[in-house]
Amino acid sequence: MDFKVKEEPAEIASLVPFLLAREYEFTHTLTEHYDYYPIVFLHGNNSNTRMWFSPDDYTVLEKLLDSHYRYYRMGDATLDRDEPVGSTVHEIYPKRVIYNCEYYKPGFESGDPNPQGVIGSNGHWWPIHPYDCGLYSAHMAEGEYAEEVAEHINRILAATYSDKVHCVAHSMGGVVLRSAIVWYGCQEKVNRVLMIATPNQGCHYTAGEEKFIAGVCVPTGPICPNWMFYGELGELGVHRWVTDWPVPCIATRLENTCFNNTCGGGGECLSWIGKLNEEGCPGSVKYATIGGARNPKIAVHPSDGVIDSSWVPLDCATFNAVHYSSHSSGPSKWYEEASYGEASLTACEYVLEYIKTWVIDGDETRRGKELNIINIDYSIDPYSDFLLDIEFGDVQELHKLLSVQVVLGGKDIYGSESEKNIGASYRVGEENGRYLHYNFGHIDDIYDVSYIYIYLYTLDGIAYSLEEEW
Structure with missing residues (x-):
């Protein structure tokens, strides 16, 4: 006699997660490098996720996606x-x-008058003054950004198994x-973190700069x-x-920090960011920071x-670098120059x-605080391509290089002072032994060049500079 086992739909459905997990393990074993983890991008203060998809500039996130590097692709455009x-x-x-990932409320725009929340410390640290703490608590009820990011990470880990x-975090996003x-x-949920222009040591503006941020006597x-x-x-x-009315340009400083x-x-006045720094770098997270050295304001x-x-370096970071560029991309305003491309x-x-x-790769070999450079040759000719030739001390020195940056100063076609900022990865240079050749193409928007700055970068930042003026 033949016996047939009846399979109930509920029993079959219960097997689906197991089968999917096995399929994932098989696929992962064949295709995944153990270290190719999902990447979380975070914006900064008074910004939103659109900063990584700017209509006015070609951002690093857009370039990364267009390069299809290591087959990374975009998940949800915005979380x-x-x-x-x-x-x-x-x-x-x-x-x-x-x-x-977004940590403000959906639809947030720069300057939104509606409170979005606080960074948060999971209840560890509070303003010492009753008035300040009352407002802080009210804002905290709108959300804690750090908690929002932790929840993003948990959901991403679950979705990607x-x-x-x-993580790549800009400005306050790193904090x-x-x-x-x-x-x-999240101590054991994050592997490598790159913080770009993050004030890890807190912000230390002058009184005049703080007044400017607060809008005191600013049109x-x-x-x-x-x-x-x-x-x-x-x-x-x-x-x-706070402005001391009726005198609009005189103000009093409040101890909201x-x-x-x-x-x-009440009690001792302590720094919130200082208490965060006292916690050090728990877990197995590795950090690197990059600060900017081009001030457009x-x-x-x-x-x-x-x-x-x-303000950017972190004591426990593997690398603390500086690059000649501004905080972020943006147009010119009455108080600042434009910052795009290599200048951002x-x-x-x-x-x-x-x-x-x-x-992504976890490669730390392209490091070094100084590069042994024998010679640098360049040609500045408005009728031909801009060429750059670099002679390294040896091949090992060449293989420390991460990128090259050239800043040309002069006049534009209207006779106004102008600056051209160009850069390139080590990958696009033509390597010949210990020599590296770059062709930056025709530079047709700057004439009568009066200075040139050439910077060679490693993971440690500027490792060689040549600055010439005439």
Whole structure:
């Protein structure tokens, strides 16, 4: 007698997760490098996820995607708060996915007067003054950015069946990420972190600069909305200034940057970012930082126009580099020059190559604080291509190079002073033994060149510079 086992639909359905998991393990074994984790991109203060897809510039994220490097591709174009993440189990490379994550509320625009939240410390640190702590608590009820990022990471790990992510964070986004790692349980969920212009040592603006940010005696108004001073800006060390009416250009500084472990309880004034730094770098996370050294603003001291490069380094970072570029891409305004392409930390070739070489590949061989350069030759001719030839001390020195940057100063076709900023990865140079040749093509938008700066970069930052003026 033949016996036939009846299979119930519910029993079959219960096998699906197991079968999918086995398929994932088989695919992963054949196609995945153990270290090719999903990559999380984070924006900075008073910004949003569109900064990585700028209509006015070709950002490092767009370049990375267009290069199809290591077969990485875009996941959801933007991940808003609490947004689910689609499974990648059926993809050939299920972990090689990039996610652009938002920690403000959906639809946030720069200058939004509606509170979005605070960076957050999972209840560890509070403003010491009752008024400040009352506002801070109200803003915290709108959300804690670090918690939002931690939840993004958890959802991405579940969707990609990965155990870790890599992260690329711009400006305040790096502090948000560090808080997620220290206070929201991500110590073992993050592998490598590249922080671009992140104020890891807090913000240390002059009184005049803080007044400018607050809009004191500024015709265009405040740079940041008022609610930020009682949340993220206070956490970063930026004081709030209140105008002493009826005199509009005289203001009083408020102590919104004082924190300790009791909400509104007074006591010792401690720095929120200082307490974060005291936690060090827990877990197995590896860090690298890049600061900017091109200031496009008038009469503002931070070296990239927003964050000074001395505020960026992290003691536990593997690399702390500086690049000659500005904080981010943006048009010219009455108080600053335009910053695009190689002049922007969010679009320059150096940051792109850093992501490819260190974040994705984990390659730390292209390092060194000094390069042994025998000779550099270049040709500046308005009727031919701009050529650059570099002679290294030996082949090993050449293989430390990460990227090259050339800054040309002169006049444009209208006779106005202008600066051309160009760069290239080591990958595009023509290598011949210990010689490297670059052809940057015809430079037709600058004439009567009066200076040239040539910078050679490794993972440690500028390792050789040649600056000539005439």
